[in-house]
Amino acid sequence: xKAISRVEGRAYxxxxxxxxxxxxxxxxxxxxxxxxGLGKGAFESLRAVPGNVFDDPEYAGAPILIAGDNFGCxxxxxxxxxxxxxxxxxxVIAPSFxxxxxxxxxxxxxxxxxxxxxxxxxLMEVARTDDIHIDLETxxxxxxxxxxxxxxxxxxxxHCLINGVDEIGLTLKSSDAISAYEAKLSADRPWLAPxxx
Amino acid sequence: MSTPQTLYEKIWNAxxxxxxxxxxxxxxxxxxxxxxxxxxxxxxxxxAAGRRVRRPDLxxxxxxxxxxxxxxxxxxxxxxxxxxxxxxxxxxALERNAPEFGIDYINASDAKQGIVHVVGPExxxxxxxxxxxxxxSHTACHGGLGALAFGIGTSEVEHxxxxxxxxxxxxxxxxxxxxxxxxxxxxxxxxxxxITGVLGAAGGxxxxxxxxxxxxxxLSVEGRLTISNMAIEHGxxxxxxxxDDTTFAYIKGRPMAPAGADWDAAVAYWRxxxxxxxxxxxxxxSIDAAxxxxxxxxxxxxxxVLPITGIVPEPSAFxxxxxxxxxxxxxxxxxxxxxxxxxxxxxxNIFIGSCTNSRIEDLRAAAEILKGRKKAANVKWAIxxxxxxxxxxxxxxxGLDRIFTGAGFEWREPGCSACLGMxxxxxxxxxxxxxxxxxxxxxxxxxxxxxxxxxxxxxxxxAVTGRLTDVRELAS
Numbered sequence: 211x212k213a214i215s216r217v218e219g220r221a222y223x224x225x226x227x228x229x230x231x232x233x234x235x236x237x238x239x240x241x242x243x244x245x246x247g248l249g250k251g252a253f254e255s256l257r258a259v260p261g262n263v264f265d266d267p268e269y270a271g272a273p274i275l276i277a278g279d280n281f282g283c284x285x286x287x288x289x290x291x292x293x294x295x296x297x298x299x300x301x302v303i304a305p306s307f308x309x310x311x312x313x314x315x316x317x318x319x320x321x322x323x324x325x326x327x328x329x330x331x332x333l334m335e336v337a338r339t340d341d342i343h344i345d346l347e348t349x350x351x352x353x354x355x356x357x358x359x360x361x362x363x364x365x366x367x368x369h370c371l372i373n374g375v376d377e378i379g380l381t382l383k384s385s386d387a388i389s390a391y392e393a394k395l396s397a398d399r400p401w402l403a404p405x406x407x
Numbered sequence: 408m409s410t411p412q413t414l415y416e417k418i419w420n421a422x423x424x425x426x427x428x429x430x431x432x433x434x435x436x437x438x439x440x441x442x443x444x445x446x447x448x449x450x451x452x453x454x455a456a457g458r459r460v461r462r463p464d465l466x467x468x469x470x471x472x473x474x475x476x477x478x479x480x481x482x483x484x485x486x487x488x489x490x491x492x493x494x495x496x497x498x499x500a501l502e503r504n505a506p507e508f509g510i511d512y513i514n515a516s517d518a519k520q521g522i523v524h525v526v527g528p529e530x531x532x533x534x535x536x537x538x539x540x541x542x543x544s545h546t547a548c549h550g551g552l553g554a555l556a557f558g559i560g561t562s563e564v565e566h567x568x569x570x571x572x573x574x575x576x577x578x579x580x581x582x583x584x585x586x587x588x589x590x591x592x593x594x595x596x597x598x599x600x601x602i603t604g605v606l607g608a609a610g611g612x613x614x615x616x617x618x619x620x621x622x623x624x625x626l627s628v629e630g631r632l633t634i635s636n637m638a639i640e641h642g643x644x645x646x647x648x649x650x651d652d653t654t655f656a657y658i659k660g661r662p663m664a665p666a667g668a669d670w671d672a673a674v675a676y677w678r679x680x681x682x683x684x685x686x687x688x689x690x691x692x693s694i695d696a697a698x699x700x701x702x703x704x705x706x707x708x709x710x711x712v713l714p715i716t717g718i719v720p721e722p723s724a725f726x727x728x729x730x731x732x733x734x735x736x737x738x739x740x741x742x743x744x745x746x747x748x749x750x751x752x753x754x755x756n757i758f759i760g761s762c763t764n765s766r767i768e769d770l771r772a773a774a775e776i777l778k779g780r781k782k783a784a785n786v787k788w789a790i791x792x793x794x795x796x797x798x799x800x801x802x803x804x805x806g807l808d809r810i811f812t813g814a815g816f817e818w819r820e821p822g823c824s825a826c827l828g829m830x831x832x833x834x835x836x837x838x839x840x841x842x843x844x845x846x847x848x849x850x851x852x853x854x855x856x857x858x859x860x861x862x863x864x865x866x867x868x869x870a871v872t873g874r875l876t877d878v879r880e881l882a883s
Binding site for chain 2: 225226227228230232233236237238240241242243244245254255278279280283284285286287288289291306308309310313314317318364365366377378380381382384385387388391392395399400401402403404405
């Protein structure tokens with residue numbers, strides 16, 4: 211994972227609640243065997259609407275997206291996080307995220323920042339004209355107008371994001387503990403080994 | 408005496424390999440199901456890092472999402488090539504990756520092939536008390552057997568392949584208790600649609616839900632799988648139903664399940680899993696079975712649920728301003744006017760299938776309504792897609808296929824089909840589908856497709872009349 215500690219720039223003011231993974235990246239784009247190139251399919255149905263924020267030159271290349279409740283609900287497709295990263299988005303700010311999307315975003319160094327609806331409303335307003343700044347180290351979102359919103363993040367996730375930790379590499383350091391667990395499991399519940407088809 | 412524990416706590420605690428100071432746990436994964444869409448990048452990651460699959464014996468691969476549901480073999484028994492080059496490439500990748508990493512692979516023309524969430528329980532691969540993951544959000548399905556089962560992204564698929572574990576933090580727990588007796592015409596699908604309407608699409612966020620109460624206890628395993636399948640549609644990480652004699656009778660004798668002395672040991676363990684008296688959940692929601700009608704969705708979120716006797720809502724009637732805006736957009740997409748009776752909405756397409764509703768009981772329920780009837784003239788396309796080759800065989804043995812084809816349905820090969828607009832089975836733009844699947848998202852069944860989620864019996868009823876229909880009007 212690439213390290214990330216700050217994001218600043220314009221934000222797409224999307225605001226809608228329940229933006230699902232089929233809206234972020236429709237299934238027809240999932241036939242790829244690569245993690246890159248999905249940006250062109252991102253938010254296809256929203257982009258089909260004239261005057262949408264994604265095709266507004268005002269927001270071209272914005273690294274932040276602001277959304278409503280339950281962002282990323284639906285499918286487990288990590289393609290949603292890949293597609294957003296591919297279109298240059300580094301952070302999403304919303305009142306809540308689906309559990310799976312939030313995990314997928316984290317694995318790809320895409321910040322999923324939870325702020326209350328009142329803060330979202332204010333940021334939606336600022337986003338129309340000005341930049342937004344996110345600092346992971348101090349866990350704050352700020353604007354040029356002295357707005358300052360603090361957010362919570364799991365300390366382990368914060369550490370991994372700031373240091374760009376390879377999580378599999380980290381877990382593999384626990385190989386002995388996993389082996390010990392497996393040995394105990396085969397002793398306690400030997401019937402768990404599946405019969406092969 | 409030890410502290411009373413919930414089913415979720417018991418399964419979680421039995422799978423902790425390591426716990427860090429911040430509460431994050433390394434959780435052992437007992438079963439990993441793999442399909443072609445969310446795995447290629449994970450295998451590529453393993454190759455790039457020179458890593459192997461730690462426990463291929465706990466991993467099972469089966470293609471489902473991309474497969475066309477038309478004939479798989481030609482007259483000479485040779486596989487028919489997949490026309491779409493990207494789908495073909497993704498399917499070939501799984502067919503190549505599975506043996507390369509030593510994983511059992513069920514191929515597209517094997518009778519055991521089907522949707523991963525149908526195959527797992529059917530083969531006895533999915534068991535109570537286990538942790539089960541798959542790169543697919545409907546993995547929650549297996550919770551119907553009392554397994555802690557949840558969907559994961561591709562990075563986590565790679566993590567499980569490499570380590571057989573996941574770094575997780577414990578979710579909160581919720582009990583959804585459904586008491587009473589289901590009214591005539593009400594199925595497990597109606598129960599879960601109703602629950603989703605009550606909780607909302609995000610109502611279960613951060614929680615693992617245990618479904619309890621007399622209604623759940625009385626359901627078959629198929630019905631419980633349907634309920635747990637859609638736990639994700641109300642935002643839950645996973646759904647659970649405590650394993651009981653109904654569960655054990657379902658699993659016994661399945662090919663990959665424990666047998667002989669192992670079986671007795673397994674059942675003895677499974678009996679210890681039920682939530683202890685006195686254990687508490689972080690949240691409890693009670694639902695009265697008498698409030699559940701045959702249900703249908705009107706919008707583009709699974710929370711947009713109404714009884715079939717309902718009318719299309721007025722967006723301004725919602726208290727939440729963001730829901731008002733979402734409802735306006737939904738109605739615009741769905742081409743619906745507030746005040747319209749749901750039973751006045753015409754449908755052109757019927758889809759019976761998906762990991763939610765493609766098991767033998769689902770097909771029986773639909774066939775029961777279709778027996779001696781035909782689809783209406785305005786229904787252009789009606790398909791039944793059994794969840795696996797074995798479900799298909801059983802249905803044919805029972806003569807269900809003839810009822811479906813006699814009513815004007817197409818009888819297809821197993822796969823995810825029209826649930827997700829990824830294979831050739833799609834609903835045309837602007838047309839409606841009464842669908843037994845799990846999501847009515849914008850574009851889910853194809854660009855511009857309008858989905859109304861219903862039970863198998865309700866889908867069959869809609870086929871007969873050509874409009875959304877109260878199944879109680881057709882039931883004998």
